[in-house]
Each structure stands twice: as structure tokens, then as C-alpha cells.
Amino acid sequence: KQEVTQIPAALSVPEGENLVLNCSFTDSAIYNLQWFRQDPGKGLTSLLLIQSSQREQTSGRLNASLDKSSGRSTLYIAASQPGDSATYLCAVKARAGKSTFGDGTTLTVKP
Amino acid sequence: GAVVSQHPSWVICKSGTSVKIECRSLDFQATTMFWYRQFPKQSLMLMATSNEGSKATYEQGVEKDKFLINHASLTLSTLTVTSAHPEDSSFYICSPFSGGRPNEQFFGPGTRLTVL
Numbered sequence: 001k002q003e004v005t006q007i008p009a010a011l012s013v014p015e016g017e018n019l020v021l022n023c024s025f026t027d028s029a030i031y032n033l034q035w036f037r038q039d040p041g042k043g044l045t046s047l048l049l050i051q052s053s054q055r056e057q058t059s060g061r062l063n064a065s066l067d068k069s070s071g072r073s074t075l076y077i078a079a080s081q082p083g084d085s086a087t088y089l090c091a092v093k094a095r096a097g098k099s100t101f102g103d104g105t106t107l108t109v110k111p
Numbered sequence: 112g113a114v115v116s117q118h119p120s121w122v123i124c125k126s127g128t129s130v131k132i133e134c135r136s137l138d139f140q141a142t143t144m145f146w147y148r149q150f151p152k153q154s155l156m157l158m159a160t161s162n163e164g165s166k167a168t169y170e171q172g173v174e175k176d177k178f179l180i181n182h183a184s185l186t187l188s189t190l191t192v193t194s195a196h197p198e199d200s201s202f203y204i205c206s207p208f209s210g211g212r213p214n215e216q217f218f219g220p221g222t223r224l225t226v227l
Contacts, residue, residue, distance in 0.1 A: 089154060
């Protein structure tokens with residue numbers, strides 16, 4: 001059974017700082033890994049999707065990496081802004097299409 | 112990416128009533144539908160998996176008689192919370208899946224259910 005862990009559970013940084021969020025998973029037989037953002041009381045916003053054959057994906061200030069062999073992914077946020085404050089979830093998708101989510105990292109970027 | 116809609120986006124109901132949530136995949140055919148729920152300050156947990164035209168498979172701890180799932184067509188799935196109770200208050204999210212596009216992941220915007 002796939003287990004997904006996100007560390008840290010919460011993170012508070014000053015504006016402008018670069019930061020890394022971590023996601024680890026126990027079963028490396030995955031189709032893809034996806035990072036989402038969720039604002040309080042809202043749905044999911046997809047940030048980056050990394051296929052199992054890829055090592056990283058970039059979008060603007062975001063960069064996500066994937067190391068299947070070690071069961072790890074990182075989400076790097078450059079030059080953080082207060083608007084980046086949200087909960088970040090990683091989801092690992094199995095071959096059958098089922099996704100397993102981590103518990104999330106709640107990020108607060110202070111002005 | 113694909114467009115997925117959920118209706119309603121939020122609903123408040125009295126305890127004991129039933130609530131139906133619709134999920135539509137607007138531009139692709141979902142052979143499989145995953146239903147997730149998210150309790151406050153927790154992550155999304157898979158409730159059930161349904162394949163078009165067949166019965167849903169429920170995760171451990173999810174009551175199949177309480178959460179009725181219908182996946183009658185490739186573009187529409189419904190989740191009915193029967194005899195809702197305050198502990199069913201949660202955020203429900205659908206995720207359609209197409210075997211023809213296995214590497215893509217789509218989620219509905221979610222439905223927030225509050226049971227008084």
C-alpha cells in the first residue's frame with residue numbers, strides 16, 4: 001500500500017526566501033507525481049505534474065524534482081511571496097489511476 | 112487540461128437528509144471515477160472507485176450504503192450522501208480518469224458539504 005509523507009507539516013518564512021518542500025513515497029511503481037496548491041476552503045490547483053520517466057518540471061518560480069528510486073520528490077519555490085501562502089499537497093498516482101495524497105505542507109510567507 | 116465540473120460547489124443540509132453531488136468530465140470520457148473526501152485540516156482520502164456501468168469499489172471504512180455512487184455514463188458520476196449526519200461534513204472531490212490518458216490527472220473543484 002502506497003504511503004506518502006510530506007515534510008515539514010508547516011513552514012513559515014520571510015518574503016523573498018527560497019524554500020524546499022519534501023514528499024516521500026514508499027512504492028516506486030508510480031505513473032506520475034503531482035504537486036497541488038490548496039487555499040483554505042478551496043479546491044486543488046495543479047502546479048506541476050512529473051511523469052514517472054521525468055526527473056523534473058519547472059513552471060515560473062516553481063521547480064519539482066522526482067527521484068523514483070529513492071521515493072522522493074521536492075518542490076522548490078524561488079523568491080517566495082505572501083501570495084504563495086497555502087497548503088501544498090503532493091499526490092502519487094499508481095498504474096491503476098488511483099492517487100495517494102500526502103498530508104500537505106502549510107506554507108506561510110510573511111511580508 | 113481537461114475540464115471537470117462539480118455541482119453543487121457547496122451545500123448545507125439538515126441532519127437526516129440526502130445530498131447528491133454531480134461530477135462531470137466535460138471534454139473527455141472518464142472510464143473510471145475516483146471520489147475523495149477531505150476533512151478539515153486533513154489531506155484527501157480516497158473513498159471509492161467506480162467504473163462506468165459497474166458497481167463502485169469502496170475503500171476500507173467507507174460505508175457503501177451511505178455513500179451511493181452512480182457512474183452511468185462516461186461523462187457523469189454522482190455521489191449521494193444518504194441520511195447525512197454532521198460527521199459527514201467534508202469536502203468531496205471527484206477525479207475522472209481515462210485509460211487512454213493514463214498519465215494525466217484531473218480533479219473537480221470540490222463540493223463542500225455542511226450537515227447541521
